Amino acid sequence: MAQDQATWLRVVQRAERAVGSHVETFVKSDIYFDLLAQTTRAHRRLLQATETLSREWLHAWNLPASSDVRRLREQLSRVERTLAEVAKEVADRAEDGVPPKPEEPQ
């Protein structure tokens, strides 16, 4: 039984190599990367087209679309990044023993 299993495993491994070596040659070829680039671009264009359509429809009903949520998330990220920069500056100053700048009089 064990010998049978080892045999089936050897067969699978040989078959995988026989097919795999050709597949690996293909996925390293220029044709594959050109296809990949074209597929990626086509996928993006399709997504954009779908998004434009659904956005118009959703906006007609005064509903937010995924692109609105994305824009909000981008804005939030920018605010978070700015806050993080300020927090890091304060932490670095504290670490270096530099007192924080005095507040400007109002």
Place this chain on the structure above:
Amino acid sequence: MTSVLNPLNVVARINRDVERSLLRARNGVRYATTKANVGATPRDVVWRRDRAELWRYRSATPIRYQPPVVIVHSLVSRSYILDLRPGSSAVEFLLGRGHDVYMLDWGVADERDAENTLATYVDEYLPRAVAAARRESDADEVTLAGYCLGGTFASLYSAGPDAPVRNLILMASPVDYSAMGAMIAAVREGRLNPDELVDESGNVPADALYSGFFMLAPTKQVAQYATLLENLWNDEFVEGYQAMSQWSRDHVPFPGAALREVVEELVRRNALMTGRVRVGARTVDLGDVRANVLNAFADKDNVVPPEAAEPATTVIGRPERREELRLPGGHVTFATGRVAFNHTLPALSDWIVAHSTELDPPKER
């Protein structure tokens, strides 16, 4: 022949096969329903900034050598590859040899990290993490060990004028991007554009990175699953397989701005080969690395081929302080497998010991 037909042998084999079938069923259910116990070595977070963290590992073995070893992980994958599972962990091995081990983990990048550049990692995170390690270990210097792209960051940092790095170890760290294979060639020639890989978060999604690695050998998984099925009765094999397959699928998003810079500077300009790399507003000269340099790479690495890693020996650091270690195995020869524990890790540890100071008496952790 007679022994095969011996009724006692036949009964013994039937018994064994029934037992293995039961174990296969049990381990199959376990494999499908549980996650591997990865990154299990106890540790403390000693420094944190944004998503980056520096971990110091705990161990019952006293510290026998200084400076401490700070592992700088790659930006692409999870750092637990170097602490895969109890009994099969590079970190655990180094702790057992008496090294004081830290791991600089970059965390999981999100929208807030999309504008991180090479300078963010080399000039902002690394100096602070190294300072924290020195403070924790009460050491003047460190041994920096960079894995894959982490080796590039470690090299660029070590070339700074005040970098307190006594030893620099590069583990499968790419230098010559013209030898990095077909995908990098497609990026270099402009057939693949980095902006097309970035999603709405501003980062390259983890799935895209996984696909990139998967496509290096797309049919390999069939043979791997067949081997798993054959060995499913073996607890040790299943645990190792589960941890490794979990890691190989578990990538992290790559910050978009860093990707653009890597593509322009490292891939298209192949700047590491020239020895001069732009990081932020300055130009780093890799010849300025004053540390002892060990360039370790693997013979059968299909992620960072030896031809891409080997030139580090002629580019980084001072000629009299450079050494090379060509290892058997693939990209994970630094982390797991028989070769790692019988050959790679002992060799790395021996090199670190030879370039470190022995503490007498050893220091309790």
